[in-house]
Amino acid sequence: MNQSFNVQGMTCGHCERAVTQAVKALDPQAQVSIDRPAGTVDVASALSREAIAAAIAEEGYTVAEPA
Known part of the structure; x- marks a missing residue:
C-alpha cells in the first residue's frame, strides 16, 4: 500500500x-521515497499508517496530516 x-x-x-x-526497521521490504524540499515521505509498505x-x-x- x-x-x-x-x-x-x-x-x-x-x-x-x-x-x-x-x-x-519495521518493514525491511518497504520502499521509501523522500522529497526533502517538499517535506514529503512516500512509503510502499503493508504497515499501517499509524x-x-x-x-x-x-x-x-x-x-503532519496531509493538507
Missing part, C-alpha cells in the same frame, strides 16, 4: 537516512 506523509524537520541527508532506516508515522516521530520528526 502506498502512503504519503508530510514530515517536518528533515534538513539533510542524515535526516533522510534516519527516516528511511526507521521505516525499514505504525509508519510513529516510527518517523520516534526519530524526532513531526508527521
Whole structure:
C-alpha cells in the first residue's frame, strides 16, 4: 500500500537516512521515497499508517496530516 506523509524537520541527508532506516526497521521490504524540499515521505509498505508515522516521530520528526 502506498502512503504519503508530510514530515517536518528533515534538513539533510542524515535526516533522510534516519527516516528511511526507521521505516525499514519495521518493514525491511518497504520502499521509501523522500522529497526533502517538499517535506514529503512516500512509503510502499503493508504497515499501517499509524505504525509508519510513529516510527518517523520516534526519530524526532513531526508527521503532519496531509493538507
